[in-house]
Amino acid sequence: MNKKVMVLGGGIAGLSAALELSKKNIQVELVEKTCFLGGKSIGFTCKATDKCQQCGACVVEEVLRDVVEQPNINVHLRTEMEQVVKNGRFKVKLKKSNSIPKENQILTGFSKYNSPYKVVIGNVQGSEDAVSIDRLGTEGELDVDALIIATGFTPFDPTARATYGYKRWGNVITALELENTLRTEVKAIKPSDGQRAKKIGFIQCVGSRSQTFNSVWCSEVCCPYALRMASMIKHKYPDTEIWIFFIDIQNVGKEYSSFLEQIKSDIKLVTATPIDIFPAQDNKVKVAYEDDIEDRRKLEEFDLVVLSVGIMPNKDNKELSKIINIDLSEHGFFSDIDPLRPSLTSREGIFLAGTTTGPKDILSTISHAKGAVCETLTYLGGKK
Ligand SMILES: Cc1cc2nc3c(=O)[nH]c(=O)nc-3n(C[C@H](O)[C@H](O)[C@H](O)COP(=O)(O)OP(=O)(O)OC[C@H]3O[C@@H](n4cnc5c(N)ncnc54)[C@H](O)[C@@H]3O)c2cc1C
Numbered sequence: 001m002n003k004k005v006m007v008l009g010g011g012i013a014g015l016s017a018a019l020e021l022s023k024k025n026i027q028v029e030l031v032e033k034t035c036f037l038g039g040k041s042i043g044f045t046c047k048a049t050d051k052c053q054q055c056g057a058c059v060v061e062e063v064l065r066d067v068v069e070q071p072n073i074n075v076h077l078r079t080e081m082e083q084v085v086k087n088g089r090f091k092v093k094l095k096k097s098n099s100i101p102k103e104n105q106i107l108t109g110f111s112k113y114n115s116p117y118k119v120v121i122g123n124v125q126g127s128e129d130a131v132s133i134d135r136l137g138t139e140g141e142l143d144v145d146a147l148i149i150a151t152g153f154t155p156f157d158p159t160a161r162a163t164y165g166y167k168r169w170g171n172v173i174t175a176l177e178l179e180n181t182l183r184t185e186v187k188a189i190k191p192s193d194g195q196r197a198k199k200i201g202f203i204q205c206v207g208s209r210s211q212t213f214n215s216v217w218c219s220e221v222c223c224p225y226a227l228r229m230a231s232m233i234k235h236k237y238p239d240t241e242i243w244i245f246f247i248d249i250q251n252v253g254k255e256y257s258s259f260l261e262q263i264k265s266d267i268k269l270v271t272a273t274p275i276d277i278f279p280a281q282d283n284k285v286k287v288a289y290e291d292d293i294e295d296r297r298k299l300e301e302f303d304l305v306v307l308s309v310g311i312m313p314n315k316d317n318k319e320l321s322k323i324i325n326i327d328l329s330e331h332g333f334f335s336d337i338d339p340l341r342p343s344l345t346s347r348e349g350i351f352l353a354g355t356t357t358g359p360k361d362i363l364s365t366i367s368h369a370k371g372a373v374c375e376t377l378t379y380l381g382g383k384k
């Protein structure tokens with residue numbers, strides 16, 4: 001098939017779609033806003049204990065390596081879509097993105113300017129491991145036959161939940177930050193002094209299932225990632241005390257009950273939503289929560305508190321929806337028009353992949369992206 005498809009977004013959804021298309025001999029233009037490929041999940045840690053916990057993180061690096069080796073995938077880093085016009089094919093106007101790393105910003109991903117292939121995690125500009133990044137971006141127009149939108153999600157910003165003290169108290173971090181630290185350091189580090197945290201509290205549903213933030217959905221991935229990270233830490237450092245504050249545990253998979261039973265002996269599970277987090281002596285943080293069983297307020301002190309942030313719509317969605325002329329759902333994700341064909345949109349030739357339509361874990365994102373490729377091939381086959 002002598003066709004060309006643009007994939008917008010270089011996270012695991014976009015990478016999987018690009019790879020599948022290239023295997024079908026379709027030329028792919030892969031457009032990524034940041035300077036790196038891989039999206040959020042390229043920075044995730046392996047959560048294996050004495051056995052694989054099937055978190056999916058290693059799959060991302062495998063797919064990324066395959067994409068980088070494909071001659072028929074053109075990668076445009078630091079590039080965004082500005083306009084799309086359909087006249088038979090799609091004429092897409094691209095512009096250089098403003099997304100440039102800030103001084104000392106921790107970044108993860110793959111940079112095409114580093115040979116041999118390298119996944120970068122760390123302070124790109126400052127570290128000894130410094131790498132070159134694509135500062136140029138692509139400008140101009142490209143003609144393509146179809147588009148796959150794989151622009152992913154934005155994690156909940158916990159500064160909006162002021163009582164949790166994120167960015168105010170040093171030892172309150174997000175689960176995304178913990179993923180990156182565990183990947184590079186293999187232990188949970190206290191930002192205050194760089195030492196290993198020996199008592200850790202995870203707080204679930206941060207930003208999700210919330211009327212206040214108009215985000216009433218369950219993010220689906222945070223119970224599994226928190227439980228897996230907790231059991232991985234406990235396995236590596238058995239002297240660590242771990243608490244998890246939750247409303248109810250969701251979506252831990254087929255072996256849920258045995259997994260949970262096994263975890264209960266190692267980890268303290270508390271059914272409560274913490275109200276407040278505040279600083280204590282020696283850079284510790286105190287969590288105030290309502291004990292529903294004893295019906296009274298309690299306080300618990302931790303070395304490190306981890307906020308299990310949820311999956312929110314990409315903050316670019318509103319602007320993107322105007323450019324591609326596709327409506328968003330009431331919650332701000334891109335909505336499919338047919339639940340049985342979850343990649344279809346109201347515009348022929350434009351398809352959706354991954355968390356751009358709502359919460360998904362890595363493996364569900366990959367299968368959604370494969371579905372988007374099937375729809376694209378059907379569309380291209382019909383066009384001839
Ligand atoms: C803290 C945390 C931990 C998690 N841990 C796990 C886990 O252990 N296992 C698991 O299975 N799942 C986990 N998940 C879920 C996982 O992150 C998602 O399944 C996965 O990242 C979805 O991939 P994606 O490609 O849809 O989106 P993303 O990873 O968000 O990638 C989207 C890409 O599109 C780019 N982009 C965005 N806007 C534009 C634009 N306008 N133009 C061009 N490019 C754009 C972004 O820069 C990014 O590279 C976790 C999620 C969180 C929040």
Ligand code: SF4
Pocket residue numbers: 045046047048051052053054055056057058059
């Ligand atoms: S990264 Fe996840 S899926 Fe891969 S080996 Fe480790 S635990 Fe298993």
Ligand code: SF4
Pocket residue numbers: 204205206208209217218219220221222223224247248249250251308310
């Ligand atoms: S997966 Fe768990 S932590 Fe995440 S929103 Fe659902 S219930 Fe809350």
